[in-house]
Amino acid sequence: MTALIQARRNAELILDNLHEGIIAHDLNRRIFFFNRAAETITGFQRDEIVGRDCHEVFPDRFCRSQCSFCDLGSAPTLPERPYPLAIKTRTGEIRHLEMSVVMITNFLNSPAGIVASFRDMTREYELTSQLVDAEQFAGIIGHDPKMRELFRTIRDLAASNVSVLIQGESGTGKELVARAIHEQGSRASGLFVPVNCGALPENLLESELFGHVRGAFTGAIRDKKGRFELAHNGTIFLDEIGDISTAMQVKLLRVLQDGILQRVGSEATIRVDVRVLSATHKNLETEIQAGRFREDLFYRLCVVPITLPALRDRADDIPLLARSFLKKILAEEGRPEIILSPDVMALFMAHAWPGNVRELQNVIRYILVRCRGELAKPHHLPPNFLKSQPRPLMTVNNQVQPRRDRLNVEAVRQALAKTENNRVKAARLLGVSRATLYRFLDKHPEL
Template identity: 50%
Template structure:
């Protein structure tokens, strides 16, 4: 008891500090189990020391009063949870006057004739009010006896000490609740959305900014499972609670695309952290998110965006692609990406995946042109043990590995027709059988395909099924070659230099002369060739500024050939293809139509074998 006495004086400080807090709704303050256990010990101790049948802590809830804690005794007619109308009770006067009440024998005072306590045989009473820090009555702490009892000064002092201890507990709860309310007010005035939920995904907090960004009112989501409140995981495939609550959660940061309640797409930046209780145990998460929709849209509109979803570039053609990626983020339509080798088709596919609701789930790429037909079917759909020589165990295919996420089919135009038929069924029905197997496997996969050949032309040649073409080419995206967005070369070069610096390479940068050659070069290998050229130049420069003679031989030869030939007409695949079509494939005639020499045309065709 000495320890409790030592902390009781702090009640005065807390009371004076907290009594000024405005607008605290005390009905929302929960009495913790720890405090209830302490109060149970208080009433048991009082009853034992004073030797009376009943010691109680009561809570008022006008016009009723409820037994909160009651000593354990066979002679005690009261138990926790009992509820009685205040009228006529001893406690009514204590609550009204907020002062001590002593009734030695109610049978000698007509005032208490209608007191329900007398019907229970309790004729004597000593009670004190228990007050909140702001002076409002919480309830009473009291003792009752079935015989006349004047108690005594030392018992009054004992009761007063326990009253102050109970009020100290209330002051702590009041302060904690007040701090939480202040924090809630702060969070509600932030421009960032805030959402918090426990380990069972039950939403505990949802601020005003979250309401504004998502279109959901807090009344619609508070107390509900996060996955049910928003019609699916709020964080999409990145949700850490999809397979049940984790044991802990480190800080996570990722982009997120959502649909508001009204169906409007929103691009968010999400920051998620785990929360722990006083013992350090993981109890839930709190997440903040910013709405970047307008900012990204504005930057795209004015051309101030230098990159998006891991893709580098600010050319208008690239800004258009960024908009297409954003449009694809909130749906699951199949996308087909076309473009020359090295333009970054897989990077765009990964960007679409990461920006979508499937971000965080598997992104599984496969190059259809790099594998023979027999192996390709097994790679895509898996096989069972014994399906063919060497199949010593069951193996999952790429479709099954990508379940819940995205499958990227690069060089899809190289798929054999027999595999195309099986692929068509998966797209239509979401099911397939592994090679050599009879059991049907169901998958939920988004399909993104790519090719450096014109898929429509492949259909016309009979190399690609037209029904499959219309399935994979729902949303076409064309990546421009690097020579058509040369303004991006300095940005890309700077990006690659920074990436190589992280790997331990040293450099003082690019000279103007070297950069000028890079900008004028045609880059038949596109961005991939540029990346390799910079890596090569870094090795040659040995930490110094990259000069023209540090560049790969192709670029140096390009520089010399241009200076020796003088200015020449710039060729591009579209004009060359048109000239070849008009000339019926006659290269000499096509060169005359283009106004260049045959050697120039032959060199161009060697650099661009896809033009035919």
């Protein structure tokens, strides 16, 4: 007996000297171990929480959406890999952790509880949050102040579980923002399930969202899970939510209120734990006034609204986006580098971009189909793009004429890099005289 007691003390001593926090509880969520690092990270002392229900100590649930013991009557399903989460300490401070959970089994190899290890990643999170001058975040490109504020908002929302309504014109990147919120949050180990609500007729949309049972309708030859079931413990993204019918709005509202759904053709209820992100290009408040959208559903979806800026409202990001798309597509196609001429960039900066970032990406792809040299020029642009310019450009023989401001920092930087800083070759590539390039470089010593 003395040897067993000593062995236990030794094990506890080892665990107490780990940098990672350790918490363990039984199948009834009763905590039976809490090491010294866990005390430091959470602010709780082991004497005050050992023997208590984990959910009682941590009302917001320590494991957040990944908790496998919310329903004590069902078999727990543990996350397969570490996942990020944010917790509130005893003093109310927010800490960002990385959590791993494994099952404890007894001598019969039956589940007896869980042990979770967690690392405090708050410092790393804060350092990442301070990189507001970075050119991209979570796959979203931009250094305009509006985009930096958007990056901060995404980080804040990732630490929460509230519903978010993302608004903005078509092509502004609403799904990218939704995916970033999911991947930066505690549900990242679950699925991100997008649904384009505007692309499906009502009868198909109901089956797509909630699933169906065999024989529910012609062609239903087997049971099928809906998107909400697939997104259990993850995130569902309802794109073009403003296009669904009022009848479908009622059915969706019930799922959002109660977390319960019924497959088409079935009376059985299924409980789901899903974070809901939605998006629309419509003004839903106007739709509510017109009687086309339910006000109660709007408030369920729009706990936090985000409005994405149109590309024309962050024009300084256009060279950055164009360069990024160009580099990515060239790499995909295995082609040598191409430079966008100053004239092309001037046209980009003057364009209104009604299709926003998606339109810019398509224009870059068109250029790469037409341009087989080293320099993309205006005649490589789509015909409808040139026709849609907001103001006439001085041209001779269909070429944009040189102007004093025809050079820009990005184009010159690319030309110098491509020519290994040979200014004569760079001027020739840019289509300007050496004197013009030298004057420009004098004004931009950072080059």
